[in-house]
Amino acid sequence: MLIIYVVGLGGIKVEKEISQAVIRRMPRYYRYLGELLDEGVERISSNELSSRMNVTASQIRQDLNNFGGFGQQGYGYNVKFLHDEIGKILGLNQRHNIIVVGAGNLGQALANYVKFEKLGFVIIALFDVNPALKGKTVRGIEIHMIDEMEDFLKTHDVDIAALTMPKQKADAVAKKLVDSGVHAIWNFAHVDLELTDKDVVVENVHLSDSLMQLSYNIVKNQSAKEK
Amino acid sequence: MLIIYVVGLGGIKVEKEISQAVIRRMPRYYRYLGELLDEGVERISSNELSSRMNVTASQIRQDLNNFGGFGQQGYGYNVKFLHDEIGKILGLNQRHNIIVVGAGNLGQALANYVKFEKLGFVIIALFDVNPALKGKTVRGIEIHMIDEMEDFLKTHDVDIAALTMPKQKADAVAKKLVDSGVHAIWNFAHVDLELTDKDVVVENVHLSDSLMQLSYNIVKNQSAKEK
DNA sequence: TAGATTGTTAATCGATTAACAATC
DNA sequence: TAGATTGTTAATCGATTAACAATC
Numbered sequence: 207m208l209i210i211y212v213v214g215l216g217g218i219k220v221e222k223e224i225s226q227a228v229i230r231r232m233p234r235y236y237r238y239l240g241e242l243l244d245e246g247v248e249r250i251s252s253n254e255l256s257s258r259m260n261v262t263a264s265q266i267r268q269d270l271n272n273f274g275g276f277g278q279q280g281y282g283y284n285v286k287f288l289h290d291e292i293g294k295i296l297g298l299n300q301r302h303n304i305i306v307v308g309a310g311n312l313g314q315a316l317a318n319y320v321k322f323e324k325l326g327f328v329i330i331a332l333f334d335v336n337p338a339l340k341g342k343t344v345r346g347i348e349i350h351m352i353d354e355m356e357d358f359l360k361t362h363d364v365d366i367a368a369l370t371m372p373k374q375k376a377d378a379v380a381k382k383l384v385d386s387g388v389h390a391i392w393n394f395a396h397v398d399l400e401l402t403d404k405d406v407v408v409e410n411v412h413l414s415d416s417l418m419q420l421s422y423n424i425v426k427n428q429s430a431k432e433k
Numbered sequence: 434m435l436i437i438y439v440v441g442l443g444g445i446k447v448e449k450e451i452s453q454a455v456i457r458r459m460p461r462y463y464r465y466l467g468e469l470l471d472e473g474v475e476r477i478s479s480n481e482l483s484s485r486m487n488v489t490a491s492q493i494r495q496d497l498n499n500f501g502g503f504g505q506q507g508y509g510y511n512v513k514f515l516h517d518e519i520g521k522i523l524g525l526n527q528r529h530n531i532i533v534v535g536a537g538n539l540g541q542a543l544a545n546y547v548k549f550e551k552l553g554f555v556i557i558a559l560f561d562v563n564p565a566l567k568g569k570t571v572r573g574i575e576i577h578m579i580d581e582m583e584d585f586l587k588t589h590d591v592d593i594a595a596l597t598m599p600k601q602k603a604d605a606v607a608k609k610l611v612d613s614g615v616h617a618i619w620n621f622a623h624v625d626l627e628l629t630d631k632d633v634v635v636e637n638v639h640l641s642d643s644l645m646q647l648s649y650n651i652v653k654n655q656s657a658k659e660k
Numbered sequence: 661t662a663g664a665t666t667g668t669t670a671a672t673c674g675a676t677t678a679a680c681a682a683t684c
Numbered sequence: 685t686a687g688a689t690t691g692t693t694a695a696t697c698g699a700t701t702a703a704c705a706a707t708c
Contacts, residue, residue, distance in 0.1 A: 264677050268691090279690040280689050310545075405658075478664080490665095518691045
């Protein structure tokens with residue numbers, strides 16, 4: 207459904223890879239369409255949406271047309287329909303079970319965040335090495351000891367593992383997860399995971415990198431003012 | 434120091450803007466150089482670094498040369514020197530005071546994260562609306578009531594405000610912060626802040642967007658396997 | 661000096677924007 | 685039908701990679 211095929215030179219169907227630049231923008235479209243939906247807006251043109259979102263109408267149309275023709279000439283896009291379609295593209299029409307490895311502050315913060323559940327991402331367990339946390343719960347979600355993880359993975363359908371433990375342990379844990387069949391890692395540890403299995407998808411959230419980017423822009427602004 | 438001037442057509446100096454694509458990569462260089470430093474490596478060529486980091490040597494040299502010539506022909510780059518220089522570029526040679534607005538799980542997680550302090554980012558206070566939190570501390574950092582925020586900003590030198598409160602309140606808080614002279618916002622609320630002051634820098638951390646990107650790639654992989 | 665490797669220019673690739681024919 | 689707006693092709697812009705002269 208998601209993947210667009212284009213006819214290659216020899217008439218053989220070739221998969222058209224959609225760039226990550228486009229993917230990065232999709233959740234933002236989804237968010238704006240959700241807001242329009244809440245406002246009771248029924249239809250929107252790429253032009254109206256572009257002025258709301260501060261992107262070009264051209265980019266919106268190009269981005270969407272990577273996945274199909276969701277609009278109608280002379281009419282624009284139906285907000286509800288487009289919202290749903292982008293939801294499907296982003297996999298929000300299916301449930302994703304998450305485990306959080308590392309039940310420290312960040313791990314618990316993720317477990318407490320109700321928003322994810324509304325999007326279909328359900329945290330079903332946390333794991334930690336700290337015996338003091340054993341059996342405790344966060345918003346009803348149990349914290350297990352990490353040595354129970356492999357067994358847990360055998361008996362539960364886990365899509366995503368969020369890594370919120372210290373970076374020193376991240377690689378070993380990631381390897382264990384992948385060996386147990388987890389195919390997606392949401393990595394908050396400040397390392398580039400070294401995974402051999404190419405089919406595992408990794409999404410990094412490097413908070414200190416983000417902070418450094420911010421800091422760069424602060425310093426840049428300072429220098430601009432001194433000028 | 435940071436800004437490179439190039440001579441424009443009329444001989445007038447024109448500021449050369451460095452693309453955010455480059456900036457995004459700088460913290461990663463910084464991290465790898467830090468690791469090399471820990472390993473006791475004294476010098477490195479763009480070629481060696483490129484194979485470690487999985488980027489092209491050409492990109493490394495291009496990126497660095499946006500900020501100056503840090504290497505030496507026939508030798509490569511001095512690890513310590515380059516690490517320091519990138520640190521300066523990213524503003525890590527100066528202290529940045531942070532306040533966290535929203536002392537929920539995420540806000541407290543940030544306050545507990547010691548790593549930031551090592552990079553020069555010091556969280557000096559948290560703010561919240563919840564009276565139950567008044568006077569409590571996180572890692573020794575006090576939680577204040579949000580109505581004390583403006584006074585606090587008058588008496589303290591705050592560079593960065595991290596927004597970790599619900600998105601409904603984010604815009605109003607951001608406006609108040611900017612009016613009180615805060616010029617950098619690290620925004621964890623799931624909205625695009627509407628700020629009129631162009632000199633304020635905003636860095637967004639949209640966790641649900643990140644999760645949706647991951648989800649997209651999961652679904653894409655699934656479809657690829659079904660093929 | 662010869663070899664290594666940078667800094668930098670030129671070539672390529674990809675992403676964004678503009679334009680417009682198709683069509684609702 | 686006329687007007688509006690998409691889907692899509694073409695043009696432009698920017699970022700990445702390749703190549704190589706400069707130089708340590």
